Amino acid sequence: LSKDYLRELQEGTDIDGFLTQSRLVRLEQSNQSLANQSQGDHYWTLHLESTAQDKPALEPIKGREVIMTAPPEQVKAILKDSGLEQSPLMASIVGAEMACRFTWVLVTQGAALETSQHFFKNDAMLDNLLVLSHKPGIQSANGYEQIQVNMTLDWSQLHAAVDKQQVQQDFENDVLTRIKTLIPDLQNHNVISFQVHKWLYAQPKSPATVPLKSDNGLTCIGDWTCGYGLDDALRSAETLIQNYA
Known part of the structure; x- marks a missing residue:
């Protein structure tokens, strides 16, 4: 989720439960990905589904790699629920240490x-x-x-x-x-x-000077906030992205 998108959330949005309630997130492998697997390219589409009228909708995000801002265990559960438990993505998830403030x-x-x-x-x-x-x-x-x-x-x-x-x-x-x-x-x-x-919020286990990579897969930094402190959560995601080279 982009920083601009998060900034545009309406006042009063339940940040704490935004991605954790009612299985809001599902990850799908697109047909284009299946066609290009032999070339080592993977395309994934991230959907954010809403079960409540006050939760904003999110257009699908398509790309070779997806950075999901959710705790690693939550992403693994999403993959499992999507029938992707045996996917190579499972092995490519980058963990994060949850910091407390x-x-x-x-x-x-x-x-x-x-x-x-x-x-x-x-x-x-x-x-x-x-x-x-x-x-x-x-x-x-x-x-x-x-x-x-x-x-x-x-x-x-x-x-x-x-x-x-x-x-x-x-x-x-x-x-x-x-x-x-x-x-x-x-x-x-x-x-x-x-x-x-x-x-x-999450902080990378690797030092900021060490690039965090995933081989054509899914990278999870796990920086979604579990309460207050959105700025620091976004900052941890930016640290990952800046070193994602």
């Missing part, structure tokens, strides 16, 4: 904040803090501030197996205290909402 979103009410962005130096838990209501294009009601706090990737990976509700329960007070220490003006703010989000 915890992000907190804090909504407060009080005087306007001067801090727009802050990076935590040598902090094992907190990576950076952004006052989203200061970013261009974001409208915020007068007196309300929206703050995003990203945990470090190392900390997030260490707690990747922990349910986000448990993370919220165990670390909410600690994170909130540290944020207020960083921004003293928050001491006088009322906390309206404070919630942690856990999302996953």
Whole structure:
């Protein structure tokens, strides 16, 4: 799926379940592919089927090779359901490690904040803090501030197996205290909402300097997000494509 296409999804689209619900994706081998197999050329058509009216349709994608943005195990299941379990594509799927990132979103009410962005130096838990209501294009009601706090990737990976509700329960007070220490003006703010989000994206197992190839087959980087963090998911796909030479 192209970055432009993903950007055009309507607001409110269920990103989490977009490719995972109701067997939305099926992969078919075209007649042209069968005719050219002896020449080593493979053509595949990717279909995105919708079972709900609010899910946008996707025109078939045709090409010699298809990069599918879905977890490797999901792609294998798609091939199996399509009767392609014995296909050489099964052996050409490139795996990916699922990376975890915890992000907190804090909504407060009080005087306007001067801090727009802050990076935590040598902090094992907190990576950076952004006052989203200061970013261009974001409208915020007068007196309300929206703050995003990203945990470090190392900390997030260490707690990747922990349910986000448990993370919220165990670390909410600690994170909130540290944020207020960083921004003293928050001491006088009322906390309206404070919630942690856990999302996953894929990163190539091979270093970025190593080309990732597939012999006339299907390459799967597995970068579809399982929650929030679409930008990082797309970035992992771009890393693969840039090295796909």
